Amino acid sequence: MSEPALGEEDRRGLEKGVAEFNAGYFFECHDTLEDVWSGIRGPLRDFFQGLIQVSVGLYHFGNGNRGGALTMLDRGLTRLAKYPDRCCGLDLLGLRREVAEWRARIEAGEAFPGDRARLPKYRLEPHHSDGSPGR
Numbered sequence: 001m002s003e004p005a006l007g008e009e010d011r012r013g014l015e016k017g018v019a020e021f022n023a024g025y026f027f028e029c030h031d032t033l034e035d036v037w038s039g040i041r042g043p044l045r046d047f048f049q050g051l052i053q054v055s056v057g058l059y060h061f062g063n064g065n066r067g068g069a070l071t072m073l074d075r076g077l078t079r080l081a082k083y084p085d086r087c088c089g090l091d092l093l094g095l096r097r098e099v100a101e102w103r104a105r106i107e108a109g110e111a112f113p114g115d116r117a118r119l120p121k122y123r124l125e126p127h128h129s130d131g132s133p134g135r
Contacts (some may be wrong), residue, residue: 006044006088008041010036013016014088018050018124026059047087050079051122058119061102062112073103089125 011075013036013059030052037048040051053076060068077099085093100122 010040011088014090015124017055018090018122021051021055021058021122024119027064028064029055030059044088046079047083050076050083050100051090052076053079054095054120057099058102061106064112066106069106070103073099073106077103086125091123091125094123095120 013032017029017032017036020026020032033048033055033093037045037052040048053072057069057072057076060066060072077096080092080096083092085091102120
């Protein structure tokens with residue numbers, strides 16, 4: 001699958017959602033990415049839904065809802081599995097690995113970390129003015 005391009009408004013929404021996710025604001029990330037997702041048609045719809053589900057999974061984990069966390073992380077990983085290792089400038093290879101590792105930790109009973117820096121991160125390449133992701 002070739003990498004679909006995002007419009008400027010959708011790219012700004014993705015960047016905002018990435019910043020919120022990486023700061024540990026999982027609920028806010030969910031809201032931001034859902035706003036983008038609601039206007040997306042075509043192959044990127046499941047990509048955004050997968051990112052939303054990962055965010056909701058970590059939100060549930062932070063609130064002690066392990067069952068909800070596991071379910072949403074599983075759904076997110078399933079949706080993101082069909083995309084290449086990099087999509088819209090986002091490192092999906094690393095994200096899928098980190099989410100799978102945390103999914104196993106949650107299932108094993110590990111507590112939500114006091115240091116949110118240990119949680120998965122969305123890693124997004126810089127955006128070029130021509131609309132292409134940076135390398």
